[in-house]
């Protein structure tokens with residue numbers, strides 16, 4: 288373990304420093320991705336407000352979304368019941384690649400299995416995978432939903448989300464290193 292890290296160029300002063308250097312490369316994307324997710328959540332609130340809608344809030348509004356689809360999972364069609372409750376799924380995922388917003392028209396009712404399996408990627412492909420022969424009908428229903436909610440952000444926020452990702456990563460790492468510098472002599 289130690290020799291593997293040393294060969295990547297870390298200066299080994301003591302065991303603590305080796306551990307610190309090994310952990311950091313994973314931490315930065317975690318912080319940056321979380322910030323982008325929060326950004327897309329808050330952008331969704333702003334987008335709802337700009338469209339004159341009350342910002343989407345669970346559980347108050349989820350029932351309205353479920354009512355639109357009836358009782359089945361919007362992807363696979365399984366019927367919800369007391370043992371299979373629907374969960375909120377972002378139709379377009381809220382990450383820096385897909386850039387979905389937490390807003391009316393991008394939150395749909397899914398079963399737990401579909402929610403866990405969907406991850407990133409295009410919802411049209413996922414419906415084909417999950418709905419089989421019913422895919423065309425389910426695509427149509429989803430398009431009706433998006434259109435009824437008027438979900439179609441015009442502004443391309445990919446560049447801004449990318450900037451935020453880089454900046455938050457830089458700031459977090461600068462702060463973390465400054466804190467370590469402050470305390471390390473006293474260790």
Ligand SMILES: [Zn+2]
Pocket residue numbers: 360361362363364365397398399400401402
């Ligand atoms: Zn499902």
